[in-house]
Amino acid sequence: MSHGDFAKLLEAYGVPGFAWAVRLRRLAAGEDEAHAQHADGVWAHGTTVIAVKFDKGVLNVADRRATSGNAIFSEEAEKILKLDDETLIAIAGSYAAAFEAVRFLQHSFKYYARSQLQEMSLEGKLSEVSRVLSRSLPGALQGIGGFLPIVSAFDKERNEGRIFFYDVMGARFESREFGAAGSGAERIRGSFEYIVRTKGPFHTMTLEEALRETLLLLEIAASLDTATGGIRQSLPLAKTVTAEGVSDVPEELVRSIQKALVKE
């Protein structure tokens, strides 16, 4: 009996959940040194993912580049994913770790709801993300396999969008206006503050206004960080979470703002 705990279910079924976590524990314990020496540069890394509030909820945008060392792996990477119909996660860091964690979380939420016949609370979901992060800690400490997520959700009780970010050990923080992660995000951190102080808080902006600001931020991040694809190479990914749940921002809207920004 797992009482809705998906990790326990996987144990009972002998499913090797978190194969990467096991590998990383071995690496951290020095049992797999041959791989450890080569691991640097094998894992996909840098990026820029951004979450900001807007008047109807939370907007997430991300560039599409995945890198490994100074090689570009892909210009079509998806770094904003649906955890469930009401929750988005934007990921920066090791792809292998993040993707396995997201798959785990998706199943974990669904499993809880279906087995317990009630939805998992927002608080419950956020702690589950913490737990997953603490499992990937050995990898994070080695400089490989760590990842940082930004979770966006619509809080139906408060009737507002909420943004949460985490440190590598799984500590959770809530952000009032915006959150960003990845190598590019570090370099543009001050710009968010500048926008809030000069143009007003993100949560009063319309979707279009917020989208324009965030795409411009992505473009600036790309000019300062080689691991960020920006908005020129491929169309950035943009999703929202509102009272109606998660949805994609229409491609035409993203494209029209992208065109205008590139021309400027």
Added chain:
Amino acid sequence: MAFTPYDWQQTLRQKADYVEDRLREGSPVVGLSCHEGVLLVTVRRAQQQKIFEIYDRLAFAGLGNQSDLETIRQLAVDFAHAEGFARSPQDVSIQRVVGVALSPAMKRSFSDPLRLPLVVRGLFAQVGETPESDLFYLLNYDGEFSLAHRFGVAAGTEGAREAMERLCSTRTNKKILKHDAAIELALEAWAVGRREALAESASDWRAVLSQALKTGGTAEAALLERASRRERRFRFLSADELKPFLPV
């Protein structure tokens, strides 16, 4: 304690009689393919839920002891999620859940003379890309299961099941119903099964349904949506959505 083959056969017969007795007055469940997805309909007593979401494309409904329904449901949910994570959600099929995970385990349990039989008859449904690819599996308390297309029913007696299947078969002959027509047919099928099982004399199916609703029954219906933007395709129809179809 030693068992002769005679004892063993006798035990199985007694077990089957025991279960059949308890299923006889159970409220039937109806599954129907429609354009919008797969519809599951029943009437439950008070708060005892009878229709359940199992996995992305799978749902389950049944009659019998609530605790036994729960056993089957949890086994199915556990298996589906462990498999869906280990491989992919597309690899979780009704055939694997019912045929591989549940049926053999139920057969073993039923043939064990020292175990109490599960009092349950369940209907599993899987929504496909098209109504033609929807699947229904009827799972019996002894682990036996059978496959059906277009519609599937589970009822307390053979007679009730046949009457319901006859009705559904005539009405869905060579056509796929729309959502509203499917709800209406499902409710009618439920009432026909109910009338047959209880050997009631009412000629109008609406009277049977109305009587059930007046005596503590609540109509319960869920839809596994065929084309959905949402991760979770399963949703219960609200009381407001059902109201127009129920007798006043």
